[in-house]
Amino acid sequence: MLDRNVIQGRGFRNVVDGGRVTGFQLQLRQPNYRGTAGSLLDGVEVVVDGERVPDHVPLWTIQGRTLTLDELRASTDVRWQLDEPVVITVPKPGGLTTGVHRIEVVVHLRRPYFPPAVSRTTFTAAATGVIVPPAPGGGLKFGVSTYSYTGDIYTLMTLEDVLADVADMGATGIEILGEGNIPNYPEPDAAWVDTWHGLLETYGLTATNYGSWVDTEMWRDRSLTAEEGAAQIRQDLRLAKELGFSSVRPKFGVVSWDLEPHPIWQEAVERSLDLAAELDVVICPEIHAPTPIKHPVTQAYVDFIEKSGTEHFKLLVDTGIFNTAPVLELSEEIEVEDGEIPMHLRPLAVPMSDLVEVLPHVHFIQAKFAEVDDDLHDLHVPWAEIITTLQDNGWSGWLSSEYEGRRDAYRGADQVRRQHALIRSLAARR
Template identity: 25%
Template structure:
């Protein structure tokens, strides 16, 4: 397996302000320097990065510069993370206009994966039909990714329709999109990440590792997650792809990345 790191620790997780009034411009964004993130991630010993769609689109007209930046630091572009509400018919075409643009740009930049988050929770609460709408939209999103040569997957997330274990199981029965488990989001939503990996191992082309403890997202080894058992479960099904470490925020992003890399080297290197 190969180890990557998400750049969102550099600047934290925000959204593009244009999306407030224009759905087609509603991107995730790490509000920091991608160049600094790439330098630090390489220094910490990782092999690739994942970007938010908004940070990718900052390079839309200068993809050669992004490719050179990655090449200069010996990193691959593993994938791009995007998302949408997915359940509101009136804005769906604008959401897919964005998704298609992101997929096209990600493919041109050399990415392998396109990861989708989302499934909005209405102000009035979740409706039963929202899961069918989300599933239909995710199947369409998977087709867009595949058309551009990218591997699609869905990332369960707090604050979406898919927080809890029963919600994930419900969605997975309705859609054919592969799963990108985020181990900390699964635990924070009341689930068991190891059980999720075992249940859906045949549908996992990509995975996010993040530790969790005392209600907080943490570098690997600082929480209570059993990553060695998760790697064993992935290997039992022949998994040999990327594992991306993600950490939404840290006072010192380079230090956070280094702590997780030291844990990988000391506890997981012979298991991956």
Template identity: 75%
Template sequence: MLEFPVIQGQGFRNVVEDGRVTGFSFRLRNPNYRGGPGSMLDGVEVVVDGERIPDHVPLWTLQGRTFTLDELRASTDVRWQLDEPATITVPKPGGLSTGVHHIEVTIFLRRSYIPPLIARTRFRAEAQRVIVPPAPEGGIKYGVSTYSYTGDVNTSMTLEDVFAEIADLGATGIEILGEGNIANYPSPDPAWVDAWHGLVQKYGLTPTNFGSWVDTTRYNGRDLTAEEGAEQLQLDLRLAKELGFTSVRPKFGVISWDLDPHPIWQETVERSLDLAAELDVVICPEIHTPTPIKHPVTQGYVEFIEKSGTEHFKLLIDTGIFNTEVIVDTSEEVDGDGEEIPPHLRPLAVPMSDFVEVLPYTHFIQAKFVEIDDDLHDLHVPWAQIIPTLLDNGWSGYLSSEYEGRREPGRGRDQVRRQHALIRSLVQGS
């Protein structure tokens, strides 16, 4: 589906021809209530960051064909349909800089059923859109969690829209929530599974991490047994493998604000390791604020890895543990312990030296964030420290964007693009 704003988020990029950046392009949704022939389009005036582009300069691409304004006015065999975006290309040597840009457009349409003096109708729109540079080759891989689009998925975005969004920003990995994104979980229809693999192939994405829950308080009056926990984990291991994922993050029930996992965690994992090895899927418990790295929970996982010698149980690091500022505006309200700021919103500011110690035990990194401003400054996460740490230590796994800020429609899409622009700029700068 098209995005609701006339100026789409997808498709905003620099145009490269023969290795040179020759301009930029963006997509427009038809603002009218009906489609119409190209000959009745009468130009688009574009203003980017205050610079006005005359309406005869931009090129129009409709139904796979590109036109100047004069060619468009003379055409009768191409249409701008309501369900098809128009791509507008603006010649501009060097294009636009990486980051957030303010775009204003005025679209001119001629309408035969309106008196001639006013038949040339104006449709105005403006938006902030993000130029994301191409992903640097080698080293860090770039992915996105479907959690970033919570609120949009199943309302204004289908699962295919999510695939299209991730592919459009140049990421290669898709992370999902099993119970959030799989139709008829835990027993999807074979047709759904086939459709999933079709989307993976169509958009060229790699399934990365499968979000799973071991709900220890599932039953009123008693906790899960280790046997029941293992049954849940193994179900998700098999489903993850069927869909092409290489790791499963089991969110074990916790018993404290330090996120101490329920005592069944170890036996649950021990019962499941043989299956994980058989399927070649890694079990990755999450290190999530308010639990730092220098903590019995994290160290207990590391000791388990060392003692078992397994390659199929490793850590998942959530970058929220590196926050340096209090979070006051998030997507999920959770009561704290009676203090003004609940523990999970306080900055842990875990030092990079601690991070380096556990990188050899780390399989996956969720690039958690809450807000990136118009200057590509993350208000909480110190990416200027994290990215060099990963590069200096040869990290070649995924950074999977996990936006957890406010859930206004479309905000997650914009924020993920800002994060990729920020992270890729830091990688290129290093």
């Protein structure tokens, strides 16, 4: 599916030729209500951050062919179809800087059924785009959670659109929500499973973490038993393995605002460990605000890891625990006194020294965030400290973007790009 804006969210990038950055590209959808022959295209003006590029300069890539404006005007076998985006390439030695840019376009085309005096029609559009640098080498790997696209997925975007978007920004890992993203969960048909693996191959993505739930209070008259909880974990372990994931995050029902998991958690995990080892899938409980690292909940998980000696139960850290300011946009419908910040939204500002203590037990990091501004500054999460701590301590693993801010249309896709531009730039400095 194409974005509603003429300027597409995907495809905004620098162009590298022979090791040199020679310009930049953007993608446009057809602004007219019908396709247009190449001979009727009359140029496109591009303005980036106030710098105007005349309409005859950009190159057009249509149906796999790259043409100048004069070549388009002379063409007889090129057509800009309604359902196909075009790539506009703007020559610019050195390209654009990493970060957020203001983009405007004016597309000119002629309508052959209008009187000649008025046949030239203009279509204008404006947007912001993010230049994301390549992922640096080293131990850190950069992925995205489908949760970042909440509100857009299955309304404005298909699951494939999301995977295409993740790949377009140069991320290589995809995290999903089992019950949120798998049709006919927990028993997808074989055709969908084949399609899923085909999408991973097409977009060069690795399946990373599979989000699941153990709904301990599913029934009105009683809690789940340990065996029922284990059955849920085992079901998701098998499905995760079938889909190529290497870890499962079971979100247990909690019994307090400290996110203390229901007492069945340990026995349910114990009953699932043999299967996890057989499948080589790691079970990762989540350390999530308002629970800090130095807390009985986290310590109970660490104690279980150390006493069991297992390699298939480790920690998943959600970076919301490092917030230095409250993210009030996330507030649930919870009654509090006027002016009071709900407990789960209060910034914990967990120190990096606490992270270092548990880092040997951390398998996966959900890079939770809510807003990165136009200057690539995160308003809540101290990414420079986090990236430095991970690199200084030699941690290798996935940072999986989990946007949880305002759900305006396409905002998640834009914000994830901003976060990747930020954290990759920080990682590349080392």
